Structures are given as C-alpha cells and as structure tokens.
Amino acid sequence: MTARRSPRTPGRRAQLGTSFAELMLAVLIISTTVVASHSSLMGTVSTYHYFADGGHDSLLLAKEIHEAALLLPWEHGSESEASFGPDVHTLFELDGKVYSPPRSAGYDIVTSHLGWSQTVSVRTVSMNDTTVEVDPSTFTGQMLTELTVAVKDGEKLVGTHSWWLTEPTSE
C-alpha cells in the first residue's frame, strides 16, 4: 500500500496546483477586462439615457430660446425690429419669462413637446468667475451677459443650458 501510494502523490499535487494557477489566471483576465470595459459600458448607458430621458430634447428646446435671443436688440430704440412674442422686445425682457408650452425661435408653439416648459433668465456675471452674478450698475470689473434656459418636462427639471452673449455689432 505504501509503496503504491507514494509514486501518485506528486502527480495529484501537480494536477491540483495547475488547476489553481489556471483559476487565478482566469480571474485575472476576467477582472481586467471587466475593469477596462467599465467606463465604456457606463458611457454607453449614459448615452442611452441622454437620448431616452430627454436630455437632447432639452438642449434643442433651450437652443430655440438662444437663437431667438441672438436676434433681439439689447436696448430699446434700436433699429432692429426683432421681438419674441408680444412683450419681449429686448434681450433683458426675456429674463424671468416662462414659456409653457415651449416656443420655437420664431415664437411658434413646439407641438411635439406640449407638456414641457422653458424658463429663461438673463443675468450679468463676472468675466473672471462666471458663477458669480454681479450688479452691472456697481460692478467695476469685466462683465459678461449669460443666458440660461431651464427646460422642464412637467414639473421635472430635464436640463439647464447656458450661453454667454455679447452685444450685437451695430455698423
């Protein structure tokens, strides 16, 4: 008995050792691929949700307001005859306006998104730190005008989009 078992013991150990090494290699390969692909997979999920949850629609609706704002004069009495609806004749009159249902750049109702709304704000921010709102009548530094459009689907905020603006050139 002893003479027969002794020759088999090294072989079984070798077999068991090889299986363990292979298992470790498999774990290493699979974990590496999972970790490497994590960002791409998460990006795919993010892209899917961007389109599926209305993020892109939100940007398009905000862009309609931006296109309209680019045509509006900044002061009353300008030669420009552009307006946005019956009560907005200058850029700064857009501030605080809520459009529900949403409006296109030509002030037409966007019939494909009747339950959505556009909330507009026009504010003056510091050029050095655009997160800081300043009072243009008292601020002495460089300023920038910022147009922000918050788009909601019902009561749910879908997206907030901002653009910096400069006064149109009058030649």
Added chain:
Amino acid sequence: MTSHPETHRRAATRAARPAEAGWVLAAALILATMATAVTVTYARHALLAKHSLQFGKGASEVDEASRSELERVRELMRIGDKPGTLATGTHDSAVTATGEAVVGEREVVSHGKRELRVQAQGNSTNSTEEARLKASSTVVPGNKSVGERTTLPCSTGDIMLAGHVTIISGPASYVGVEMAGLYLLEADAELTLQDVILKGTILTRNGICPDNLPQAGSHRPVVRAYGGLKLISGTELPDVAVCGPDMVFEAEANSRVDVQGFVSADEVHVNGRGSVHGMVVHNESEEFGSKVRRPGHGRGPQSWPDVISAGAEEVSSLSFPATTVPDSTISAMESAVIDA
C-alpha cells in the same frame, strides 16, 4: 511484473485528465475574452456615435459650449481686453456653467483681419467629445452706439456740439462700409480705411482746440487709406475733411482717394490716384502722386485783361429769374415815409 489491464486504463485516464481540463479552461477563457471584446467594441461604437447622433439631431452640448466661448472672446475684444494665442499663453480659458472646458484664441492675420479659434472639451468620461470653431473677424474699436458723446470741449470754454462722434484710441479698421460723423483720433490711434465712404470730418484733439498739445513722433494719430476712399466733409464742420495738425495721413500707391474739403495734417502722403478738392495744409511734409488731381492748386492770382475778346462765342439768349414780390412787401414800400 506484468500489470493488470484495468490498472493501465486508470493510469491512462489519470494522465489525460489534467491536459483535457486545461484546454477546456483555456477555451472558456478565450470565449469570455471574445465576448467581452465584442461588448466593449459595441460600447465604444455607441459612444463614438453619440456625437454623430447629436450632430444629426441638430445640437450638441460641446458645440453650444464652443459657440458660447466664441461670444466670450468677442466680448473680450469689444471691451478691449483682447486674448492672444495658445502658443503665447495669452489665450482665454473658462469653464461653462454646464462643465465644458473652453479655450479661445485670437490671432492677428492682417491689419484688418483677426482669426478667432475656440475649442470646447466635453465634461463626460469620454475624452474624445470636443468641438472646434473658427471664425474671421474685422475689428472695430467697439460696437457700442457711437452717439453718446455729443460735445467736444476746449479748455478755453468753447464747446463744439456734435451728434455723432466716434472716438478712436487704438488700432481701428473699417472695410467696405459707409461712415458718417466726426471721428476723433486720440494719441496712438491708427485708423485704417479700406473701400470706405466717410461723410464727415477726421479730427484730433489738437485740431479741435489748439490748447490741447499736439502729439509728436510715433504717438501721432495715423490714417491709412487702402483701396478706395471717398472723404467728403459733412454738415457738422462744413468744408472741413481733416483737421489734425498732429496727424499723419497716408494713402498707399494702389489706393484711389477722393477728398472734398479742407485738409490739415502734420504729414500728408497720397501716392495713389484720385483727386483732392480743397486746401491742404501740412506742417512737416506733403507728398502727392502724379496721378492725384488737385483742382485749383498751384494757380496764382489771375490778372484781369484790359480787353475781353469775345472770339467766336456769342450770347444767344438771356433769362432773368421771375421773383414774385409778396403783397406785404409792396404795401410796406407804398406806405413807407421818405424823409425829405
């Protein structure tokens, strides 16, 4: 000595099992790796397609961020704090409210052209999401309405009223436009006019009021004309086209210049072709090309002849204006008392 056949089969089975188990595991690993590779490739493809989808649907967050930065660069140029290029480290950079990192550059291409370049980098984990914009711009001193300044004061107390004054204090270029009003050039001003019609007057502080000291040397305001320039005196200062005793007026050899009005400058160099109607007064130097006509220039006082020879000319008809005298004038004349 001879072993049992069953013993042979068991030995053969034991010998083959480790090799078989290794191949199956290797095959499983290869399959798992391939499946993962396919998944990752699809995910990457979907990510790369995001920008295409956004482009196809008309809007992209980074595209809008780049447009926003272009407006910011224009605003910086408007207020005089012009950014430079990335190479010189004088570019503009910011982060938008939605998190995109934007960079704006402004490069001087020629005397009247600037190239603006902006770049926006998305804030997502995918670093390939970016947008670039390039624009060309003609720079003017400011796009603020120029009608605010209405008086040009002098230390003597005289004030000149003006309804339309543009004050230029640095390099300014106008190309292919029609301009009107008074253009006041401060020290170091460089006004470039290319294919321009200007109805008005170009002034300097010293030209407005002699009490303002004239600029000297390289600080003198300079007007450079390229292409076509028609400078016609306006109604604010009738018959005065240029009043800048400390100004340098230059028109290049290929220019076509037509000046109608009085010109006063420190130096006048008109080397192109055209005509100058009006008196030119210079302080330092004056140069007119051979193709520049100056009607009336160089003529001395004419002496009246003793006898006028009619020659072949003849008077064929005479006409007088028929002015109607109003009744009130006739009544006033008739009732006037003439002292003896």
